[in-house]
Amino acid sequence: MDKILQATADAAWILGEEGHDPLRESSHESRFAISNGFLGVRGARAATGGCRWAIPARTYVAGLFDTSTADGAIPELVPGADWLRVRILLDGKPLVDDPGDLSSHRMTLDMRRGVLLTECLQMNTPAVGVRLRTLRLVSLSERSLGLQLIQLDVEHGEVAVSLEASFEGMNLGLVAERVGQDLGVWRTPHSRKGLAMAAAPSLQVDGDEVPATALGELRWSWTWRSRPGQVACFARSVAVTRSDAPDLDPAADARDKLGAAQRLGWRGVVADHEAAWASRWRCSDVEVEGDPVAQQALRFAAYHLNSAANPADERVSIGARALTGDDYRGHVFWDTEIFLLPFYALTWPEAARALLVYRFHTLDAARAKAARMGWRGALYAWESADTGDEATPEQVIGPDRRVVDVLSGRLEQHISADVAYAVWQYWQATGDETFLLDFGAEILLETARFWASRARVEADGRHHIRGVIGPDEYHEDIDDNAFTNLMARWNIARGLEVVTLMGERWAGRWTQLSSRLGLEDVELKQWRAVADTISTGIDSSTGLIEQFAGYFALEEIDLADYAGRSVPMDVVLGRARTRQSQVIKQADVVALLALLPDEFIGDTAAENFHYYEPRCGHGSSLSRAMHGLVAARLGEPALALRYFHETAAIDLAETHAAIAGGVHIAALGGLWQMAVLGFAGLSIGADGVAIDPKLPASWRSLAFSVQWHGRQLRLRIAQAEQSLEATLEAGEPMTLVVCGTSYALDRDGALHISLREPQNAAA
Ligand code: BGC
Numbered sequence: 001m002d003k004i005l006q007a008t009a010d011a012a013w014i015l016g017e018e019g020h021d022p023l024r025e026s027s028h029e030s031r032f033a034i035s036n037g038f039l040g041v042r043g044a045r046a047a048t049g050g051c052r053w054a055i056p057a058r059t060y061v062a063g064l065f066d067t068s069t070a071d072g073a074i075p076e077l078v079p080g081a082d083w084l085r086v087r088i089l090l091d092g093k094p095l096v097d098d099p100g101d102l103s104s105h106r107m108t109l110d111m112r113r114g115v116l117l118t119e120c121l122q123m124n125t126p127a128v129g130v131r132l133r134t135l136r137l138v139s140l141s142e143r144s145l146g147l148q149l150i151q152l153d154v155e156h157g158e159v160a161v162s163l164e165a166s167f168e169g170m171n172l173g174l175v176a177e178r179v180g181q182d183l184g185v186w187r188t189p190h191s192r193k194g195l196a197m198a199a200a201p202s203l204q205v206d207g208d209e210v211p212a213t214a215l216g217e218l219r220w221s222w223t224w225r226s227r228p229g230q231v232a233c234f235a236r237s238v239a240v241t242r243s244d245a246p247d248l249d250p251a252a253d254a255r256d257k258l259g260a261a262q263r264l265g266w267r268g269v270v271a272d273h274e275a276a277w278a279s280r281w282r283c284s285d286v287e288v289e290g291d292p293v294a295q296q297a298l299r300f301a302a303y304h305l306n307s308a309a310n311p312a313d314e315r316v317s318i319g320a321r322a323l324t325g326d327d328y329r330g331h332v333f334w335d336t337e338i339f340l341l342p343f344y345a346l347t348w349p350e351a352a353r354a355l356l357v358y359r360f361h362t363l364d365a366a367r368a369k370a371a372r373m374g375w376r377g378a379l380y381a382w383e384s385a386d387t388g389d390e391a392t393p394e395q396v397i398g399p400d401r402r403v404v405d406v407l408s409g410r411l412e413q414h415i416s417a418d419v420a421y422a423v424w425q426y427w428q429a430t431g432d433e434t435f436l437l438d439f440g441a442e443i444l445l446e447t448a449r450f451w452a453s454r455a456r457v458e459a460d461g462r463h464h465i466r467g468v469i470g471p472d473e474y475h476e477d478i479d480d481n482a483f484t485n486l487m488a489r490w491n492i493a494r495g496l497e498v499v500t501l502m503g504e505r506w507a508g509r510w511t512q513l514s515s516r517l518g519l520e521d522v523e524l525k526q527w528r529a530v531a532d533t534i535s536t537g538i539d540s541s542t543g544l545i546e547q548f549a550g551y552f553a554l555e556e557i558d559l560a561d562y563a564g565r566s567v568p569m570d571v572v573l574g575r576a577r578t579r580q581s582q583v584i585k586q587a588d589v590v591a592l593l594a595l596l597p598d599e600f601i602g603d604t605a606a607e608n609f610h611y612y613e614p615r616c617g618h619g620s621s622l623s624r625a626m627h628g629l630v631a632a633r634l635g636e637p638a639l640a641l642r643y644f645h646e647t648a649a650i651d652l653a654e655t656h657a658a659i660a661g662g663v664h665i666a667a668l669g670g671l672w673q674m675a676v677l678g679f680a681g682l683s684i685g686a687d688g689v690a691i692d693p694k695l696p697a698s699w700r701s702l703a704f705s706v707q708w709h710g711r712q713l714r715l716r717i718a719q720a721e722q723s724l725e726a727t728l729e730a731g732e733p734m735t736l737v738v739c740g741t742s743y744a745l746d747r748d749g750a751l752h753i754s755l756r757e758p759q760n761a762a763a
Helices: 022-031 251-284 292-308 332-347 349-361 363-372 414-430 431-453 480-503 508-519 521-533 569-572 575-579 591-595 606-613 625-631 637-652 667-680
Strands: 015-020 039-041 059-061 084-090 104-110 114-124 129-138 145-156 160-168 177-178 183-187 194-205 209-210 219-225 230-243 287-289 395-397 403-405 690-691 701-708 711-718 722-730 734-738 741-745 752-756
Touching: 022 637, 039 129, 059 230, 084 230, 114 690, 129 251, 145 251, 160 194, 160 230, 160 395, 183 251, 194 219, 194 251, 209 414, 230 251, 251 292, 251 701, 287 292, 292 332, 292 637, 292 667, 332 349, 332 414, 332 667, 332 701, 349 363, 349 431, 363 431, 414 431, 414 480, 414 701, 431 480, 431 508, 431 521, 480 508, 480 521, 480 591, 569 575, 591 606, 591 625, 606 625, 625 637, 625 667, 637 667, 667 701, 722 734, 722 741, 741 752
Parallel strands: 690 734
Antiparallel strands: 015 104, 039 059, 084 160, 104 114, 114 129, 129 145, 145 230, 160 219, 177 183, 183 194, 194 209, 194 230, 287 701, 395 403, 701 711, 711 722, 722 752, 734 741
16 A cells, blocks of 8 residues: 555645644635545545544535425535545544644645545554555546555554444434445435445555445444554445436445445446546646746645546536536536536547536526517526526625625526536637537527527617626626626637528527527617627727726726735725725726637726726635636736736635635636636637737746647747747648748647747648
8 A cells, every 4th residue: 555655756746734734624624625527535634633633524416406395595505425534443543533633634635636634643652653544536437436546554562442333423414225335325405416425444454354334324343452563454445326306216326336336346436537637737737837826826726626527427518617616506607618518628628518518508597588578589597506497596695794685596587698608618718519409409499589588779779688696796786787798709709600601501400499499680789789789888989898888987986005915805894885996806898808808809808907907806716717717818927927916825825724625627727718718819719729828937937738630739839939839649630820820730749830920821
């Protein structure tokens, strides 16, 4: 076991924590979480207080939602049992009474291998001294599997040792259907989803198997006598399965999965898991020279992004805290489509596809929401769980501890355009025709239809969208939010584009789809009219975009006066004054610049960015990444780098204690976007990939991989040499546009391009 319990030597792949800090414990649990998109386990310490150690590691199961029957109840992700519990007694005394008593404790997240390792020494009892090392993983190659390994090295002492392994918290939000020695089956009380957990623990002392005493209900114990130099190895495999219908029993599947794992042996499970991680890293690692903090942040981001998705499950998507914590109850927001999807579309298209097919499966719920509110087409839930029904709570406790009404579930409608945007990005990145024809086109058309029915023509001859919330949630129930209107226009334009595309290339499919949706020419004509005349908020004399009707007239507040604050601006000013002010919660017009860069030509983007940037209070973890992305594209790498580091600090700085509820997966997606779409200046289209790098001065080089239309490319930008190395690692020859000049890229070797001066086109 020794080697397996050792972390990767290269510090750039490691996140470590020493000692015991109760104040930051729950934040560390989020940061050190392990996940595979189906199972997520918080990074609880292996040695904690009380008479137990290895507690309590909350385990999440993607898609295991339940909604109580209470008034106003919303779906919540229900945690599964903690399968990692172990209790060790030395001569009848718990190994750890108080975590502070341990001689040492170290926790290491080995991001390269996707495992959490811990090591602690207990030398302060005279009778016995032991070193404990543990590993836990949830397998990336077989997502039902979890594995726990523990090695107990006896340094000195001859005492009676007993080790008890159990599952705890088995009935938290779940009803036990049957719990036996090696298998438990539970149901969510209302949605009647099934959860099965099967386990196989074993213990060897100095290489000899010690038989377990079966204590019933997923509980076992072993006893033996220690002696100096003795090595005891405990291994526990678990298989976890979910079933979505009340009449389906998940048990047989869990047993089969566990059986396969046992045949493979835990070494095989570890090896397959590590191979799966190695393959993810080959596709998604971003390397930065010259800025170790940025390097670690990008690894951490890719680690959690790779952990969050599951290409094999099209019935789930990624919640705002992925599977790392309770905040937002596992609900899915625009975070997934806007902040995460670019990473997946360009490094893991299968995962991106599954996330979008989830939106296809929830299209009926989106149609029903639109119809209920009096519109046509599809209005997606602002917060979505398993069915796609609106899951936004109607009230929450605000940051000032008061109960506030939440209007986003009704008014934050840009989500429909965000989903359409992601569908289009995926289509551009992959050219996946089956996806477009089976799923994507219908999403694009139904969301376009929603906007065309949502916008109303008024006396000025223009179409308006009244009564919405944009990304800036400080201003509610506003009219003509530029982000919403321009994204709606873009959505309608893509809807019309897909009509043309299907008519030209797949006429039969178009006839079927259009007749199923009842889409006729007269309706498409109305879409065009809406797109042509929708109010944009753009002042043609200044190029400034008004965030929403009336925004320019609101009170100007100099945010520099509040620079040292530790609470969001809506708490400082109060909700009423914030609403009457120009202070915005997060990138709104700036988000528009980030998403539709081609629509803002000349100086328009820079002018709008510099107008809105000082007005933004960054009251959401999503905000800074958008600013960083736009600043990087505008050629302001120093400013962009500041946003990059501030975004990295959200989940990584010890000063931020607010990540107890889980990592901010959207901000992590934003880090990747700032590096790849921002500093490297990568953009994709149906015809190829373009790159226009502007690295921060401290970054000596930036290297990363992307996939495009079945090809795999590795790109490396070197700052001092002002050069780009592009390698086509897999797939057919393609065109790469570098700073406006096209190059032919094939498998004959790397292309070296100087970024110093205009190039002669080689293609
Ligand atoms: C932000 C939303 C975001 C949500 C979940 C809110 O605070 O304003 O834009 O979708 O958090 O991350």
